[in-house]
Amino acid sequence: MKYCQGPKCHTYRTKDRLRGPKGAKYYQTRRRSSMLYDDNFCSQRCADDWFVKFGQRAVDHFGRIHEPTKLTEENAWIKDYDYDWNAEDRQSNWHWLNTITEERRPITKAQYNDHSLVRP
Numbered sequence: 001m002k003y004c005q006g007p008k009c010h011t012y013r014t015k016d017r018l019r020g021p022k023g024a025k026y027y028q029t030r031r032r033s034s035m036l037y038d039d040n041f042c043s044q045r046c047a048d049d050w051f052v053k054f055g056q057r058a059v060d061h062f063g064r065i066h067e068p069t070k071l072t073e074e075n076a077w078i079k080d081y082d083y084d085w086n087a088e089d090r091q092s093n094w095h096w097l098n099t100i101t102e103e104r105r106p107i108t109k110a111q112y113n114d115h116s117l118v119r120p
């Protein structure tokens with residue numbers, strides 16, 4: 001089990017954070033076996049607190065983007081299907097869809113489920 005990395009976690013007033021005997025009570029950082037973002041935060045609020053405190057430095061450290069990242073037509077293919085109320089799995093007409101040009105190219109369901117198939 002890991003401790004929540006939220007810098008203010010111990011300041012939030014919840015019963016599970018309140019510890020200690022009468023007369024010597026204190027709030028403490030949560031510790032859980034399963035948390036958000038690779039088990040580092042007990043709540044979205046604690047993750048947000050961390051980002052407010054450290055986000056700027058983290059982005060500078062790991063690499064700030066100075067140019068826009070572009071998704072071009074050649075790389076804009078996703079696998080898609082039509083929602084089909086009558087089909088058992090609610091799917092039909094599996095296809096490649098180019099999210100820029102809107103071009104559709106039919107594929108089989110097996111091809112749709114084949115994770116090694118990543119572009120037409």
Ligand SMILES: [Zn+2]
Nearest residue numbers: 004009042046
């Ligand atoms: Zn927390």
